[in-house]
Amino acid sequence: MKSPVGILAASCHLPQHKRSVEDLFREEGVNFSSHVAARLGIKQVPIRNGQASESASNMAVAAGREALQRAKVDPLTVDVVVEYSIMPQEYLVPVWNMSNKVQAEVGASKSFVVGFSGGGSSNFMVALSSAAAMLSENDSMKTALLVTGDTTIPGNRVLNPDDPVTVMGDGASAVVLQSDAPGGVVIDTELWSDGNNHDICYIPGGSLIHPDDISLYRMRLDKARYDAFPKAETLRRLSDKLLERAGLKFSNVACVLCSNISSQDEAVMQQAFEGKVSPVCASNRESHGHLQGTDFPLNYLSLTESGSVKQGDYVLGVSHGMGTTAAVSLFRY
Template identity: 25%
Template sequence: MSSSSDRHVSVLATGAHLPGEPLDNDALARICGPLPDDVLEGIQVQRRHWMIDPATGKHLTSTSAMATAAARQALERAGVEPEEVDLIVVSTASPDYLLPVAATYVQEQLGLESCAVIEVRAGCVGAVQGLDIARRNLADGTYRTALVIGTESVSPLLAPVFLGQDPERVRMRDRLTVYTFGDGAGAVVLRAGEEGSAHEGSRQVFATQSMGGARKPGMLIVGGGTDVPLAEQQGRKRLMDIKLDIPGTAQFGPRVFVRGIHDMLERSGLALSDLDACVLPEGNAEYFASEYGTAGLSDEDQAVLSKTIVENLTDVGATGSAAVPLALDAGWAEGRIRPGHKVLLLAIEASRYVYAGLTLTWEAPFPGK
């Protein structure tokens, strides 16, 4: 709940950056072999952007550079100069370096000698968690203007699967991983108003939960950590690798989605019919949506939800920390999210089956005006 002395926090603008030209499924078929049509229909991804050259694996940009590009677009749309930013919150699971954190490189690239930086190491849920961290710091007067950025570079982990390989010999499980993920960054500019300007009609509610404490990870990125000695890591087939529990995520993932939706509605006092937009990055993916009923979402609620889902999975793929801000940016730019709309941001990630949700009332006018 907001206290009477809290400052009202507004989203001024969003921004996005997708590296390089889009790679369609035909392009991936040439480098790692095709996927069956029914599998492609299930994951729904038709295009994605990679920060590597798929022919050579060379990096064409970086996680922090993508974050900065998205931030610059968001700041320009908001009419905010970089030097007005006093807090940067970045979420990523693929930083340029383990230390310093990627947020400091965004700070450097924006030309800010001094700035508060916070980094969340997470996948899809991190940007929503980061938005709430920034919101709280602005609402209590600690800072006034914040940049929240989700940025992800997954393609460098995918390249060893197919570089130098006969496409027909790439395992079907590995192909599925390659087809699923994309790279990119999304940014949000937040600003606090005057003290005491918060009001009940724009109350922002947050919730997050890990539901996988008794389950094996749905997604595990192996390498570069301290799980075993470095010499042992170097002896692995791949120095870094993504391991997906595909059956587990297909079965348990929808339960995380539905638990998250119910949790957010209960905490906010809203019904699905009260929401104008639900930013759910994979909300329409067939392998998720087909299990909503089994997971506990009524047919009536599914029908209401389907009319409000805002996502762009088809065009960008699964983009980890960038997923929610990229979908939010697309929804705003397409006019699906407009001033006065009640918006639910909800992300889940397979890592330990985590969800994070945030409600807000949208205020930013259409970005073209």
């Protein structure tokens, strides 16, 4: 019989310093208006201060340590470290990955590491699904540490400056999964990718072309194709399929967590999911902007702390992955 896998603890490590969206638009030479402000629904974002402690990997290490402490888990009992980072890392070469550094510095020396990239904020659900499957199917594995650290490319915080889609902040997060955890049970995950959309959102170049000059890196979005992708329809279809497999109906779902991309994006999600998107998503979006995969641990923690869900409630996490990888996860509190 498969063992249920649940979230034992989660943590977010965010820079203390924040910048207003209006200041960032001015700094990046992007036109800021009341219309754009209303469409984005983002007031400020956390930004690293340049200190070594706020590099992506160091913030990831801090988040990992705190999550393990909250879970009261000995790092030596962690079986696998799963990374779900999105942005370029501090060593722009193909052989370096922060998950190895996290493993070493949190003391998870008996684990192995694996990482996922390329799915936008859906990366968290991809990592979640993979880790949960490993723990559920393998009797020799009990605990997984999921971790990310993402720092936005300087001068590239406004995604698609000609017609802004979101404003990106810096941050890190970590989640401890464990088989037979008492709550936060990961019921199932449904994933879907469209390979034709591989270049909707990407960073041209790569470490083999200009490995040492991060100023040459810029995230680009094909806005026309991004808009054309049926985000809400795809996520609702995946959700209905997932719920049917679990023997549930959408009426059984207490609330929905989505990515913190923009108020416009959330409005579409609210319509697709019958007004069940939790208010914590809007609150975190306004004060933090889009934090890539960290959106979900942040929203999960806020939902838990809000007291608006009770034991036994079902919660959906949904992400369209900027049109590349759509993901839906079902949790039971």
